[in-house]
Amino acid sequence: MYGLIGRMLAAPGRREELLDIMLDDMDFMPGCLSYVLARDPSHEDAIWITEVWDSAEDHKASLALPSVQATIAKARPLIAGFDNRYETEPLGGIGL
Template structure:
């Protein structure tokens, strides 16, 4: 799957949510060229509600802390258009095990620690198998 196909896949996934609540383009694809023939087997989409006025700061923390995650094929952040404190995270992984392992990475642990005080709650969340 090339970069253009991955972007189309992410856009289609966003469109399928039916909310129309994701702005764009706020994408940070973490894909390597040597992954050309590997397709994601696990996907995750969730909404995070930031504490009032802290969405941009939380997005910055997530962007920085989620670089170079083994097995990650796509990581997209989007600002919710209906709630100024909400954001969406869409992730594509080689498989679910890679996602679980990513949560133990020092950079991700640091992002979680920095971001936790800026999170008021979590909204919708779904796991899916990309097709």
């Protein structure tokens, strides 16, 4: 499996709007076992994203899906950047 843990920063004051777009658009993606969006209670503009995929190739391929491209186009103006990004090798647990 392939995992990502990342923190996205919304444009100042736009976090809820960005979350709404990302949550509304969330849809089946081949090879995606888990994709969780969470507020960071310590930073008013930050969103933690934790992902588990069957493989790195599945994650990469997802970025080309029309549904994902459409979400990226809507979300991009509300994204200020990313300040944490960790790749992981998930092994198992609950909920996969």
